[in-house]
Amino acid sequence: MPGSADFVQRFVHTLEAGSAAPWIRRALAVIGIFAIALTYMYHFRGLATSQAMDQAQIGRFIVSGHGWHTNFARPAAIEARRKDSKRALWVDTYQAPLPPLVDAIALFPLKSRLQVNPRDLVYVGDKAIAVMSILLFLGAVVILFFVARRLFDQRLALLACGLVLVCDRIWEYSTSGLPQMLLLFLFHATVYALVRALEAKYSGRAVAFWLVAVGAGFGLLALTHGLTIWMFVAALIFIAFLFRPWGWAAAIVLAAFLLVYTPWSVRNFVVSGNPAGLAIYSALDGIRHSEAGWMRRVNFDFEGVGTGTFRDKIINNFISQTGRIFEYLGWSVVALMFFASLLHRFKRTETSVVRWMILAMWGGGVFGMALFGINEEQGFAANQLHLIFVPLMTCYGVAYLLVQFNRLEIEIPQARTGFIVVLFILCGFPIFNSLYNMVLGPPRQPMRWPPYIPPYIAVLNTWMTPAEITASDMPWAVAWYADRPSLWIPVSIKTLTDLSDYGALGGPVVALYLTPISGTQNTFRDIIKGDYSEWAPLIEQTSTLQGVPFKWGTLALGIDKECVFLSDHDRSHAESP
Numbered sequence: 001m002p003g004s005a006d007f008v009q010r011f012v013h014t015l016e017a018g019s020a021a022p023w024i025r026r027a028l029a030v031i032g033i034f035a036i037a038l039t040y041m042y043h044f045r046g047l048a049t050s051q052a053m054d055q056a057q058i059g060r061f062i063v064s065g066h067g068w069h070t071n072f073a074r075p076a077a078i079e080a081r082r083k084d085s086k087r088a089l090w091v092d093t094y095q096a097p098l099p100p101l102v103d104a105i106a107l108f109p110l111k112s113r114l115q116v117n118p119r120d121l122v123y124v125g126d127k128a129i130a131v132m133s134i135l136l137f138l139g140a141v142v143i144l145f146f147v148a149r150r151l152f153d154q155r156l157a158l159l160a161c162g163l164v165l166v167c168d169r170i171w172e173y174s175t176s177g178l179p180q181m182l183l184l185f186l187f188h189a190t191v192y193a194l195v196r197a198l199e200a201k202y203s204g205r206a207v208a209f210w211l212v213a214v215g216a217g218f219g220l221l222a223l224t225h226g227l228t229i230w231m232f233v234a235a236l237i238f239i240a241f242l243f244r245p246w247g248w249a250a251a252i253v254l255a256a257f258l259l260v261y262t263p264w265s266v267r268n269f270v271v272s273g274n275p276a277g278l279a280i281y282s283a284l285d286g287i288r289h290s291e292a293g294w295m296r297r298v299n300f301d302f303e304g305v306g307t308g309t310f311r312d313k314i315i316n317n318f319i320s321q322t323g324r325i326f327e328y329l330g331w332s333v334v335a336l337m338f339f340a341s342l343l344h345r346f347k348r349t350e351t352s353v354v355r356w357m358i359l360a361m362w363g364g365g366v367f368g369m370a371l372f373g374i375n376e377e378q379g380f381a382a383n384q385l386h387l388i389f390v391p392l393m394t395c396y397g398v399a400y401l402l403v404q405f406n407r408l409e410i411e412i413p414q415a416r417t418g419f420i421v422v423l424f425i426l427c428g429f430p431i432f433n434s435l436y437n438m439v440l441g442p443p444r445q446p447m448r449w450p451p452y453i454p455p456y457i458a459v460l461n462t463w464m465t466p467a468e469i470t471a472s473d474m475p476w477a478v479a480w481y482a483d484r485p486s487l488w489i490p491v492s493i494k495t496l497t498d499l500s501d502y503g504a505l506g507g508p509v510v511a512l513y514l515t516p517i518s519g520t521q522n523t524f525r526d527i528i529k530g531d532y533s534e535w536a537p538l539i540e541q542t543s544t545l546q547g548v549p550f551k552w553g554t555l556a557l558g559i560d561k562e563c564v565f566l567s568d569h570d571r572s573h574a575e576s577p
Helices: 002-017 020-042 050-063 075-080 098-113 124-151 154-165 168-174 180-202 208-222 228-242 248-272 277-284 291-295 307-323 349-372 386-407 415-440 454-458 475-482 493-501 524-529 533-539
Strands: 469-472 486-488 509-514 552-554 564-567
Touching (some): 020 124, 020 154, 020 168, 050 124, 050 475, 075 291, 075 493, 098 124, 098 180, 124 154, 124 168, 124 180, 124 386, 154 386, 168 180, 168 386, 168 415, 180 208, 208 248, 228 248, 228 349, 248 277, 277 291, 277 349, 349 386, 454 475, 475 486, 493 509, 509 533
Parallel strands (some): 469 486, 469 509
Antiparallel strands (some): 509 564, 552 564
16 A cells, blocks of 8 residues: 555654664664673673672671771781771771772662572672672763763764773673772763863863862772872873963862872771871782782881882883783774874864873873782782773774774775774674673683682681681682681791780681682692792691691582681581582
8 A cells, every 4th residue: 555655664764864763773772782781790700809809898898887897807907007906907908998888889789688698609799799880881981972072073972982882801890890890980080070171271261160070080089999099190290281370270189189088098097007008018019929928927028128129020010011001901902093193183172182191191000000010810900900091092092093094085985884893893803702602602610610619608607606717818708708707818827826826816716718729720839839838738738737726627618629628626517508
């Protein structure tokens, strides 16, 4: 019928070019993003790193109303406490405050069912934290859109956001439990305030409000990760010379930053005698000992630690970073082209200035990462800050590439579309490969073993009382999955017995839990001569140790008996998974 044919034609035209077309494209985009997120969550295997679990267990204490309390004790904290070390030892000064607070928000709806279910290989608390991180990532992309639209235009903003959404490395970090997604969200908000300040400057309007917002944004970043202070220092120097008269804008930004950050520093000083808290000792990582080696010591011996050793460490770490820069930038070809965009003169002054600010902040971050190091656990690193620059670098990279493509003056109508498709294929290949492996590839273990099996760790909750302390090489996991106090086993056996005998921990150490972290994940040389060398006979399960008061052994807390649990008496009568 002619009428029906006309209706179908009008309907198809409406779908393709009419008022419904934008909504259909938006709906398809939302469905695609939701499908990617659902796939990553369906194949989620739990939190990946010690930092993530440490922050999570502090977040659970916040939910229960105990503030920034912790079940994870580092021997180094005993030396660092000013007074009342027995109580203060269990008050955290290592982690920044915002990640545990955000974890607490994620955990709050599950407040009544946070005990590990022996039937679940992936803890429900892990899932809640991963979902929160994904939401922060998507929120960061929304802010990125508004930043890019102001710097460029709406089409480029949408294109850049699409390229960021197919970055596999960002999606992987969003399910790691690390604070990178919170950093990404706050960083984009801070850059948005900076762009607005520049727009106000060049249009002759007042900039004080936006400068205060920039300072507050950097304060929140520092409360999320201390290494961002190096980014702030670089940005502050840049701002000091960008706004006239010189120095006044930097003073406003610095005042706002200090207003946000100082209360936490004062709190750390009251608790530990150091405004930077226990985390400041992380700078010693790789100098004579690893960070773990330093944190497991009660008394610090700084012999051989000097400016020369720090210089060598910074140089070596810088070389390591440059050698892996493509990987650290999420394998994104477009993000890497940011550095080429520095050679291009953009028409808008704000657009040109912001790229140099991004370069300055990235340079400050690189120095901070070189000073403290980038130590990976299962492919993730809490100090990996390159990732938070990927979205903004992508904006400039894609702008530069499109400018160069236009200079080719190719007259084929489909050529520009094909060029954009090639960019998506290049940037999205890792995520396409990951999704293929997750959906169609060989099955992977449903948990992150080695070294973590949440139900096997959670059994310590029934074996131990809240007043008893377990010494372990994975105290963060005992604190998170078992919800029991745990001490990072000291370097020496004597230190462990002294701490327990003299009551320095506020409770008795009545059990020892060793896992693949000190055992099967290391080479024979690492076990014999590494950080856990004094514990080697127990780790190898070849003999008992003299001086260790724990004589009752259980070898059933792992696959293929790779874990050792020793206690003062038989505790295995409780049901285990």
